Amino acid sequence: MRFFDRLRYGMARFMEGRYGMDPLNRVLFFVYLGLLIAGMVLSRLQLRLAYVIVYLLELFVLFAFLYRAFSRNHYKRRAENDRFFGFFGSIKAYFKLRQAKWRDRKTHVYRKCPNCRAVLRLPKKRGKHVCCCPKCRRDFSVTVH
Numbered sequence: 001m002r003f004f005d006r007l008r009y010g011m012a013r014f015m016e017g018r019y020g021m022d023p024l025n026r027v028l029f030f031v032y033l034g035l036l037i038a039g040m041v042l043s044r045l046q047l048r049l050a051y052v053i054v055y056l057l058e059l060f061v062l063f064a065f066l067y068r069a070f071s072r073n074h075y076k077r078r079a080e081n082d083r084f085f086g087f088f089g090s091i092k093a094y095f096k097l098r099q100a101k102w103r104d105r106k107t108h109v110y111r112k113c114p115n116c117r118a119v120l121r122l123p124k125k126r127g128k129h130v131c132c133c134p135k136c137r138r139d140f141s142v143t144v145h
C-alpha cells in the first residue's frame, strides 16, 4: 500500500500548478480521438500517404494537448483558449448575419455604423437617408439602391 501512497503523492506533486483541462483542451482531445479513428480506417483501407498525414496530425494534436495540460503558464493558456473561442464566435456571427441578410432581403438592409462599427438593421427604403446609430447616437448617411 505504501508504494501506491507514494505514487499518488508523487502524481499530486507533479500536477501541482499545472494548467490541466479547459474547453480548448477538450476540443483538442476530441479532435485527437477523431484522428485516431480516421487513422485506423485509413490503415485498414491501406491508404498509406493519407494515413501518414493523419498520423502526423494526430501526434501534433496530442503534443499540443499534453503541452497545454502540463503547462505552468496559466495566463498564456487562458489567452489561447479565449482567442480560439473568439475566432469561432466570429465565424458563427458571420454566418448568422448572412442568414439574417438573406431572410430580410425584401424588407431590410444591414449597414455598419462608420463610427462604432455596430451592424444595424434598417428598413429598406430606396434613396439617401440620414440614420442615427442607436448605439453611439451619431448620425451617418445611408444610401439604399
Ligand SMILES: [Zn+2]
Residues within 6 Å of the ligand: 113, 114, 115, 116, 117, 118, 133, 134, 135, 136, 137, 138
Ligand atoms: Zn454607431
